Amino acid sequence: MRIHAGLAVLLVAAMQFVFSVANGPLWLAPLAGVTAWAFWRLVDPERQARGGIMRVAGSVAIGSLLGSLPALLLGNGQTPRDIAASLVIATVTGVALQALGFRRHAAVCVLCKRPADGGAGFECPRCADRVCARPTCWNARHARCTRCYEREIVIFPIADKWWTQRLGPKVRQGECTSCGKEAREADLRECGQCHWPMCQRCWDYYNGTCRRCEWTIPDLPARLRPFVRAKSRGARNRAPDDGESSPPRAQGGYARGGGRR
Numbered sequence: 001m002r003i004h005a006g007l008a009v010l011l012v013a014a015m016q017f018v019f020s021v022a023n024g025p026l027w028l029a030p031l032a033g034v035t036a037w038a039f040w041r042l043v044d045p046e047r048q049a050r051g052g053i054m055r056v057a058g059s060v061a062i063g064s065l066l067g068s069l070p071a072l073l074l075g076n077g078q079t080p081r082d083i084a085a086s087l088v089i090a091t092v093t094g095v096a097l098q099a100l101g102f103r104r105h106a107a108v109c110v111l112c113k114r115p116a117d118g119g120a121g122f123e124c125p126r127c128a129d130r131v132c133a134r135p136t137c138w139n140a141r142h143a144r145c146t147r148c149y150e151r152e153i154v155i156f157p158i159a160d161k162w163w164t165q166r167l168g169p170k171v172r173q174g175e176c177t178s179c180g181k182e183a184r185e186a187d188l189r190e191c192g193q194c195h196w197p198m199c200q201r202c203w204d205y206y207n208g209t210c211r212r213c214e215w216t217i218p219d220l221p222a223r224l225r226p227f228v229r230a231k232s233r234g235a236r237n238r239a240p241d242d243g244e245s246s247p248p249r250a251q252g253g254y255a256r257g258g259g260r261r
């Protein structure tokens with residue numbers, strides 16, 4: 001990238017030197033800014049944030065200065081004021097083009113189709129769509145977009161091997177600690193810390209976190225890890241709050257499973 005920066009500066013400097021030697025009018029100055037913007041747009045079109053704006057501004061400012069000084073020393077008739085004005089015009093032109101491009105390509109929420117406020121937003125770990133932080137689009141409590149929450153989109157694989165490697169074999173007796181489904185109705189797996197069982201659906205619903213003690217399934221999918229804070233194995237067991245939302249419960253109360261000890 002340093003090589004590209006050097007090339008951008010040299011390109012602008014060469015243009016500015018030609019303009020200065022030819023004693024060109026100030027309306028030619030924006031061409032230097034356009035050139036720097038087009039160069040970086042071609043070399044690295046994905047970089048549209050503040051760093052991209054600073055990069056264009058630096059290329060134009062340094063290049064214009066390096067290209068104007070030799071012409072000034074040669075006595076081409078331009079005054080330092082003319083050179084300063086040319087530098088400012090070229091820099092403003094390049095920065096304006098970069099800023100407009102950034103605004104046009106700013107991330108737009110997939111759900112509400114509006115730009116994210118201040119660039120804030122999340123990549124949903126379940127559907128991988130970029131959504132804004134507005135509560136109508138992002139469900140912060142369950143770390144997923146509202147669409148995935150409403151449709152109950154799963155993130156964990158259904159392969160039995162994946163579950164067995166992390167939680168052990170199926171629990172043959174008891175009920176899910178969260179929704180109350182019995183072992184004959186659902187695939188129950190024990191928590192690795194408190195050993196109370198939950199069904200696969202509830203493990204997925206709570207992002208791999210035990211509803212009773214907040215222990216977390218090891219080796220979660222990479223895209224989910226930033227949203228889940230694993231509890232230590234010595235974490236204090238606690239029962240879920242009565243007011244906390246949960247998947248629809250099957251008939252029957254909580255009952256501990258008869259799984260491994």
